[in-house]
Amino acid sequence: MNAYTQVLFKNRRPNETVLLPEYEKNGGYQGLRAAMKMPPAEVCELVKGSGLRGRGGAGFPTGIKWSFFPADQPGDKYLVCNGDEMEPGTYKDRQLLLADPHQLVEGMAIAAYALQTQIGYIFLRYAYEDCFQRLERAIEEAVEAGYLGENILGSGFDVELHVHGSAGRYILGEETSQLNGLEGRRPNPRSKPPFPAQRGLFGRPTNVNNVETLATVPHILTHGTAWFQALALNPESAGTKLFGLSGHLNRTECFELPLGITLREVVEDFGGGVRGGKKFKACLPGGASTPYLTTDHLDVMMDFNPLEEAESRLGTAGVTVFDEDTCMVAVTRNLNQFFARESCGWCTPCREGLSTISWLLDRIEFGRATNDDLTMLKDQVKNIKGRSFCALAEGAMGPVEALLRLYEDEIKDHIRKGCCPFN
């Protein structure tokens, strides 16, 4: 098993959270010091030049997102960290926050300086109570040490950070719903444009980034863009990624691996191979919203662009593996039930369309479906994709569309046999 450079997990130990003295001893807050020696715009340029892409699932280049932000605009501006991790199969942000939360605190301080925002919120999933406590303690330590609060590191720049516990569920992970949630409103999404950078929290310019994205920023500031780019195995890419493994593997742990590593290496070396000596059948490469990969894709690089070319997405790199005895209709049915349940109910395609797909997949799985149901399933997908108000329904179409594209034969088998052939 290759020993890859650990960046985010460098200080990680089982069942322990790194406190400030150890974090500082291992180079912590050097990134913040480096950032404050440059003009804010230069910090943005550095992040842009590093090639860092968002780690929350969409993979939008972080530096470009920051460049849209009106840092020079006077008045209130906000920085929000999206810690509402609830995508099935994704647990890497929790691992990061339990192990070494100061990385996020430092990252947010740097981002706040670069974007000239005075107030930052870490929006945390309600179930992450243990992360909440660790983050609050890390923030306390940082304030005491002068990394947060008024006049940080003697620069004249003020920044305050608050942890906010979500009062909702999955839809709060959508950035505009999250802003509504922070404002105390019903968390339906907002229409874009205007984008949060123009009109966000309380109508003010707001920048939203994922936990892992912000936690990576201090390392880029400390070691530079060339170092960051060299970490990836894909020469066109940059950095490491937290891969959270789950499913039918011998080792379902969270590993920090270079972008561009092959699926085969992830599954066989780090996952320890499929459990029970079974064979690999398929996997979700990046959480429940990503289309399946099959045995045809074992040598694809796990990275943003290569996976798009493979008709899937890297998403959050939550790799869930399914063995040869798995019914893909049952898997899709399970995933779709999640999305149907989590629909916020705002727009018709998601609210009703996902339930209709749930009903159709029930019929198919339990052997009550006809060929008309298969046709109906296809036209449901066609009329939901790209037609909903926000990306929740779009994500839900990932596995369903992949089921129709890759496993139509399995569906037909269910219909023909009048039962699930895998039982």
Add this chain to the structure above:
Amino acid sequence: MPKLTIDNLEVTVPDGTNVLEAARELDIVIPHFCYHEALGAVGSCRLCAMMFVDGPVKGLQMACMVQAQDGMVVSSTDPDAMELREHVIEWAMINHPHDCPVCDEGGECHLQEMTVAGGHGVRRYSGKKCTFVNQDLGPFVQQEMNRCITCYR
């Protein structure tokens, strides 16, 4: 005062008019639920889909959410737009009870009009419907939430 083309007819409208209203100037009524002139554009029902064939905005968009701009070429009869509208009506009807014969709204019902306009006819869904518990709003208002299609008007 932007000038745009809707279904091969040209129209000039005041600044700030959305495409749904612009179509209405031409006596073209695009099916819609959540939009109302007094309430503004919401964008949640997804019924007023039109195909923006040319101009500054392209693709399948919700007419009520798009501001009319110079040079837009829009079609309400595009097959993809019509297919989406048919599906949105079908979805809205999935949980709707078969109450037309006994419902007060029958004959002057926006949902009935939109169903016919959308082209939805035969019910394909044979599963269970969502039901609601009615709230007590006093002796003068009777709530019938089972009939609500959550159109968000």
